[in-house]
Amino acid sequence: MNEQCAVDVLICGAGAAGLTLAIDLARRGIRFRLIEKNHQPFHGSRGKGIQPRSQEIFEDLGVLDRLFAMGGVYPTERRYRDDGSTLDADPIEHSAATSAEPYQQPLMVPQFLTEQVLRERLLELGHRAVFGCELTGFEQDADGVTLQLNGRAGPQTLRTRWLVGADGGRSFVRQALNIGFPGKTLGVRALVADVQLSGLSSTYWHRFGEGDPQRQIAICPLAGTQLFQIQGPIALDAEVDLSAEGLTAMVAQRTGRDDIQVHEVSWASAYSMNARLADQYRIGQVFLVGDAAHIHPPTGGQGLNTSVQDAYNLGWKLAAVANGAPEALLDSYEEERRPVAASVLGLSTQLLDNLQRGDVRRGREVHQLDIGYPHSSLAAGRADRAGARAPDARLRGAAGQSLRLFDLYAGPHWTLLCVAGTSADVAPRPGLRIHHVGLQGEVIDDQGQMQHAYGLAAGDRVLVRPDGYIGAIFSSDEGARLEGYLLQVGLPSVISPESSR
Incomplete structure (x- = not known):
């Protein structure tokens, strides 16, 4: 390796994908740095489902038992009908664990708790993310990448062999590489909010107005917390009041009940759903993982899981080449992971269409246990x-x-x-x-x-x-x-x- 490189890998973005990659590199003894431009960790639950294949990965990384202790199973759904009656149903198809597949059910852990567990595991391995440090520019050559960083100590230049962009859907790394991000806006805008509220039992995932975009709203208890998550479609051009008062009014309007009171908003977002896939996952010494490479509608709980598995695929390959394996090994990352993301985007979009028709059932198709690389050059x-x-x-x-x-x-x-x-x-x-x-x-x-x-x-x-x-x-x-x-x-x-x- 070129001696002027201060680290082997610079990971830009300390979300679930960046943390997974950092843990994998740390346990392999690879020199890396993990930076995050935000000054503190993300505190919302944009992703809350950990699928069985990701559970296997987290077992290998030494955090699965902690996640199970912190999270919980998905609750039974209680659907409220216009005539005042309710119907309880389990949207998740249950299968018994087998010796070949020891995990069969999604685990609910709010994203901020998942990332907290990953940060703690990284610290056990002797590393931590540097918050408040932004990547402002980079140039690459055949031997590595020269980075311009701006952190709490001011501007800094750093040399690395590889740069990994794990910096989300608006990825600076992807845009700096001028990599296309084709796809489509799905014509659906939604709100998501983590809140403290009263008036509903934490035993059920409450759904109102199923199949009616004007009235549909779901209120789900977040396992491991005292919070509920509110989700629902909103008009494309609507001004949305995400305060406690505004959300209380919306809940009352959509449920017809005035006993459900939002007392505090921990995190909230109004967003447009997109399905996009980067044209390339790699240019030279620079790679994309997670939302920087693909963004999904939230249906089916696929986004965070696909991102974690990107990082898990890339980590061992970077370490192998750092330790002398042929550079060609790195070509298999995009070869293997990009077709997976394309398939998952199709699944997430189909599940969104089903949800809009009131079908919320989930089965093996979301577990990611059947994902493989039969056409890989490594098979x-x-x-x-x-x-x-x-x-x-x-x-x-x-x-x-x-x-x-x-x-x-x-x-x-x-x-x-x-x-x-x-x-x-x-x-x-x-x-x-x-x-x-x-x-x-x-x-x-x-x-x-x-x-x-x-x-x-x-x-x-x-x-x-x-x-x-x-x-x-x-x-x-x-x-x-x-x-x-x-x-x-x-x-x-x-x-x-x-x-x-």
Whole structure:
């Protein structure tokens, strides 16, 4: 790396995406700086749903139990009819957890609490975001990026190898790169407000005026807080009073009730819904993640989750190249993540159309467990499995202890599972953990769950990426292909002192 670079990565934006990337880089020992132009953390709940795939990511990053303790399940919806009757319904399709998919239900955690947990985790790893520090300009060359920053200590110039724009839908980084952001304004304007109120039970998600844009309003208790979130469509050209008095009046007008009183507004916004996707996710040494690369309508709880997964995809690749992997590895970031965002934008827009017709049901389509990268340049070997999410399974260690595959995957490393019957060993190397699965191995698939989830033959070797996707599956006679793949992703063999004797 060019010696004049003060850090490997400068992350611009300390929201959920920027914090996720920072945590991933911190646990890999990569030099980075995380800056945020705002002087304090975001205190609203624009995003509040953590989908099952993101729960798996947060488990790996060491924060999932904290999020579950802080948040809660989505409440039952209570729909109020014009005749005064109510109908209680659960909009979320419930499925039981399985050994392959241990998380099946969205978790509600207000965004400001999610980001608080992520900041605390980052601090445990020895880092913190720098608030009140704005990126005002940058120039890049083949070796890195020269940045102009303006913070509390005044203007500063900083040199970094890579710049990551995690700075939201109005991204300065994206605009400075002149990257197109095509899409459309969806013709829907809405308000969202986190408030303290009285007159409604915190047991239900209350919905009034379903299917009527003039009267529709939803009031949802925010898990882990004493707050409720008010959501509802508003006229495209309307002046909206977001004060406690103004929101109380709107609630009364739309519900026909005067007993619901808003006492305090913690955060509120009136916004137009958009669906947009950046033309490129990378130019040279500069990358876009999260809302800087794609913005969604809030339906289906996809925006924050897609952003977190962008960061989780990019983090290990930046670290690998920083440690000597081929630069071409970074090309796979846009190759993998941009098609995912395009698909999610379509889903979110369809769910918005459904919501406007009064259909609020959500099922597996929002869980993001079926997202994969089968067409990626990093998917090799068995075409039916390479690029797919790596399932979990319950196993037993040779010492008798219970294990999960996710226990073996947890951390910043690659994992190689060698099924009994493997004829040729793979040499140990930094960044790769090798496990032999079988009665004579250190891991035993005593319930057959791994075999059921992966469909492996004797001698197969499964290479699982640091972000929990199957990179490749090779048979026992494909040792050369496996070694070539490991070299491609920055895991060359190392000649040990013992082998050189």
